[in-house]
Each structure stands twice: as structure tokens, then as C-alpha cells.
Amino acid sequence: MKRGLKLILCLIILLFIKGNNLFGQRIIEYKGDTLIVITPQNVITMNSIIVERDYLEKEVFILNDLNNIKDSTIQKQKQIISITEESLSQTKTRNELIIQEQAYKWKKEVWTWSGVSAAVGLVLGVLLAK
DSSP states (O other): OHHHHHHHHHHHHHHHHHOHHHHOOEEEEETTEEEEEOOHHHHHHHHHHHHHHHHHHHHHHHHHHHHHHHHHHHHHHHHHHHHHHHHHHHHHHHHHHHHHHHHHHHHHHHHHHHHHHHHHHHHHHHHHHO
């Protein structure tokens, strides 16, 4: 209510400051007092300004809500990305450990079979050499 009153007061002051030609009002002096006569067109103009201001206030409110929703969505997406990156990092570490274990087992098998093959070859070589 105060804002509407302030707006109307500002509009009336604007009408007084701008002069007669701008809005088509008349200034009348009566017994030392100055009166501003506001025409119906002036009232229509003031009302349209008030309606437009109310519309713009609602639009700003809606845009602020949309901006908050956007910020919230971005924050959630960042959280999802962080969780996904952490999960991928853990999976990569697990996969590297599995690969290392498999490589160790394969290396152990290769050395075991190499040793067995060398022992069999040595035994066969000694037996055949006799």
C-alpha cells in the first residue's frame, strides 16, 4: 500500500515538474494555492504505469524463483558429477588392483612352469646323456 501511495505521489510530482505540455494537465492558481488539474488521459497513463509496475514486480519475482531453481539444479548436478567421479575413481582403483593381482598370478605361473620345464629338461638331459 505504501509503495502505491509513493508511486502516485511521485507521478503527481512528475506531472507538476514537467509542465503543462507533457501530460496535458492544467495548473490553476486559486487564492494563492496552486492546483494541478489531472485529465482522464493522465489518470489512464498513471493507471497503466501502476499496472505495468505490478506486472514487472510479478515478473521479477517469477524470474528470481526460476533463478533459484536453476541454481539448485546446477548444485544438484555438481553433486551428481562429484559422486560419479568418486565412483569412477574407486572403480579405476579396484580395476588396477585386480589387474595387478592377475599379472602377479600370471607371472607366478610363468615362473613356476618355467622352473618345472627347466627341471624336466635337466632330468631328461641327464637321463639321455647317460
